[in-house]
Every structure is written in C-alpha cells, then in structure tokens.
Amino acid sequence: MKVMLVTGANRGIGKEICRQLSKLGYTVILCAQNLQKAEEAAKEIASQNGIIHPAQLDVSNIESIRNLASEIEKKFGKLDALINNAAIYSAKDTGSLNLGEEVFDETLKVNFYGPWRMARAFAPLLLKSDDARIVNLASDMGSFDKMAGGSFAYRLSKTALNNLTINLSHEFNSSVRVNSMCPGWVRTDMGGANALRDVSQGADTAVWLATDPSVPTGKFFRDREIFPW
Numbered sequence: 001m002k003v004m005l006v007t008g009a010n011r012g013i014g015k016e017i018c019r020q021l022s023k024l025g026y027t028v029i030l031c032a033q034n035l036q037k038a039e040e041a042a043k044e045i046a047s048q049n050g051i052i053h054p055a056q057l058d059v060s061n062i063e064s065i066r067n068l069a070s071e072i073e074k075k076f077g078k079l080d081a082l083i084n085n086a087a088i089y090s091a092k093d094t095g096s097l098n099l100g101e102e103v104f105d106e107t108l109k110v111n112f113y114g115p116w117r118m119a120r121a122f123a124p125l126l127l128k129s130d131d132a133r134i135v136n137l138a139s140d141m142g143s144f145d146k147m148a149g150g151s152f153a154y155r156l157s158k159t160a161l162n163n164l165t166i167n168l169s170h171e172f173n174s175s176v177r178v179n180s181m182c183p184g185w186v187r188t189d190m191g192g193a194n195a196l197r198d199v200s201q202g203a204d205t206a207v208w209l210a211t212d213p214s215v216p217t218g219k220f221f222r223d224r225e226i227f228p229w
C-alpha cells in the first residue's frame, strides 16, 4: 500500500491531485485547515478506487504538523509521497517597495516555512518508504527566468520553495526524490475564472512526479517537461 499526503486539499488543485491519486488506487491523506472541509472533500472523492483519509493540517502551525506526523506514524508507519500544495496569494501582495511586512511574513509562513517544516517533520516517515517523493507546488512566478515586478511576497516564496527543492534533493540524495512543478494558470479560487487550464491539467504533473518510476530528482517541471529555474 502506498500512502500519499496532499496539503491544502479541500479545494482547487490539491483536491484534484487527491482525486487523481485515488483513481490510481493510492491511499490518500487529504489535508485541510478545517477538518470538516477535509471530510466533505474526502466524501466527494470517495467513489474512486483508493482510500481517502481526511485530516486536519494548518501548515503555518508547527504543532498541527507534528500532530499529523505522529498520527500517520501510528496509522501507517511510513509515507510514500508528500505533496506540498497549500499556499496563499494575498490581494495585498504588491511590489517590494510598498509591500506591508505582515503580508510578506504571512505569505512566507504558509508558502515557504510550511513546506520546509513539512519536509523536516515527515522526513523520518519518508525514509521508511522504498520509493519516497516530495512534490512542491511552485510557480513560474518564482522562476528567475520569468521574474518580473509585483507580487513580491508570492514570487519570493516560490523562488525560496525551489531553493528548498534543490537543497532537499541533495540532502536526501537518492533516498527521496524531490521536485518542484508549476501547474500553469489554473481555474481555482487563486487562479480566477479567466485562467486557461482546468484543475485536471493543473494536477497532472504533480501526480506524475509522485508516482512515475522514471522521474529524476532536484528538477523543476511544467507539463512533465523541465522548466527553467
């Protein structure tokens, strides 16, 4: 049995990643800040092949992360994939000169400290898997190659997340494959109604990185192809 955890999965791309993993027969831990929302999303997906376990998780709260890690250790004894999907993009996120520091701090707390703390807390469980993966949902907005002004906090959080991907890939060496991916511009609460992609396209590369035997480690992808850092 392969166990995969998805953060921020009560809606948007995270929920769709859970749906696709479940369809493939994996055991999925569907996490949300609000347990009731996790349970509702899990119920909605439950018609697929795999088993879905709803769980409470606030990635900006270290106690919440530790509690979930010990719950999963007791229940499953290992974790095969950690998918760091949860993120925020504040409407008050501006260029660096005008940005309120509280917006910057809150964005980094969820989008960067969250995945970093998740990786540290779940490393012992990932190391018990014989084919462990970490997938970080980054963005082209964090790519140096595509860098522009505006949305300073979100951009920096995703650039930092990509740095974490490379660092972890070296630290884990070949024992955990760690990759970043950009889902493209996707119709969700974050992406808005005019976005070009639906959630199934947005989730595809994350699911592939979590499951395909051929994927490398320490790379950045979009549409299953290498994307510039």
Ligand SMILES: NC(=O)c1ccc[n+]([C@@H]2O[C@H](COP(=O)([O-])OP(=O)(O)OC[C@H]3O[C@@H](n4cnc5c(N)ncnc54)[C@H](OP(=O)(O)O)[C@@H]3O)[C@@H](O)[C@H]2O)c1
Pocket (backbone or CB within 6 Å): 007, 008, 009, 010, 011, 012, 013, 014, 032, 033, 034, 057, 058, 059, 060, 084, 085, 086, 087, 088, 110, 137, 138, 139, 140, 182, 183, 184, 185, 186, 187, 188, 189, 190, 191, 192, 195
């Ligand atoms: N949509 C796009 O066009 C796009 C483009 C590039 C990259 N991405 C990335 O793709 C990922 C998914 O985006 P999305 O469009 O699906 O976003 P979304 O619709 O806004 O969903 C975000 C999810 O993150 C959760 N979340 C927020 N703060 C959290 C916290 N502290 N702890 C746990 N969960 C938290 C939200 O939970 P609540 O419901 O409780 O708020 C929600 O489930 C993100 O990493 C995003 O940066 C998206």
